[in-house]
Amino acid sequence: RMRAQAGTPVAIEEEFSLLTCSIICHLTFGDKIKEDNLVPAYYKCIQEVLKTWSHWSIQIVDVIPFLRFFPNPGLRRLKQAIEKRDHIVEKQLRQHKESLVAGQWRDMMDYMLQVVAQPSMEEGSGQLLEGHVHMAAVDLLIGGTETTANTLSWAVVFLLHHPEIQQRLQEELDHQLGPGASSSRVPYKDRAQLPLLNATIAEVLRLRPVVPLALPHRTTRPSSISGYDIPEGTVIIPNLQGAHLDEMVWERPHEFWPGMWGARGLL
Incomplete structure (x- = not known):
């Protein structure tokens, strides 16, 4: 993708963002993601969540919580984006459960599902539930994509100057x-x-x-x-x-x- 843009200005963070999302999807959901060409749709969903989350109408609710009880188009859009995000993860969770083979794992979701509902052998630690698997995938996708892309972009900036x-x-x-x-x-x-x-x-x-x-x-x-x-x-x-x-x-x-x-x- 970047070679195709040779000689023109490149929005390098966007390229790193798509690359990072692709890698995280592959590690979390497996090879079928690439085969079914689902990464672009997942990437678009992540961008919608992040863009809506950073809007002032959402940020102000963090500062003045009672504003959440008033009409807020931004908050409505955020809820819709989160519902779409959760639908994607829940669909992957369901497909992984249906094709799960005991003692084998193809990706992170398989690995975590192997121990869901099994009591922990360590004293004082709780058991892993499907909700934990769901949110672990969300954390990787939402928390890992832009943070990694941003760091890679700064690395390129520093190396260009050195x-x-x-x-x-x-x-x-x-x-x-x-x-x-x-x-x-x-x-x-x-x-x-x-x-x-x-x-x-x-x-x-x-x-x-x-x-x-x-x-x-x-x-x-x-x-x-x-x-x-x-x-x-x-x-x-x-x-x-x-x-x-x-x-x-x-x-x-x-x-x-x-x-x-x-x-x-x-x-």
Whole structure:
């Protein structure tokens, strides 16, 4: 798709978004997704949910919850998009249950369905239910598509502005995989063989984290951090962006420099 657009401006995040959605669908729902050409429809559904979710008419309900009881076209559209999303996942769940073979799995949904309704052997842990499988698929599709596409896009931006690092990365890959082996796959267990690649990924995530603030947490007991007392029951929202740019921690906090991740000798 990108080669076909050679010589013209490319909306690279859209390309990465479609690619990421395709991979997640394949891992979650199996090979038949590609055979039936369902990825475009699933991608469109995900985009509808994300676009509607980010509209001001929805965001304001988070700030002023009682507004949900007033007429809100945006909220109605969001509910319709979520219903369509759930219909897609429920259809896949039903098809997987009908073709499930004990002890075998073709994808993540098969793997999780193998242990649905089986009591856990670990004390204190609950059993896995179909609802958990459903929401795990939703989390991967909705939470994984744009976040991954955004990170990949920033990686391209940084490397375009640092061609010397891009060249060293290519040399590292050529050395490990062989020149021209662009279709070769590197198993995750062999990632230690690519220290500059690992450092580059870490640096992209440091400078451009998927979200600047982490999810809210609540303290379960009185605590203290750097001399500040935090009572039990306090809501804590970690500032990831602030930590990633802390001059007390990072040598060159505002620069793209993979060398700070132990790859200095490679640059």
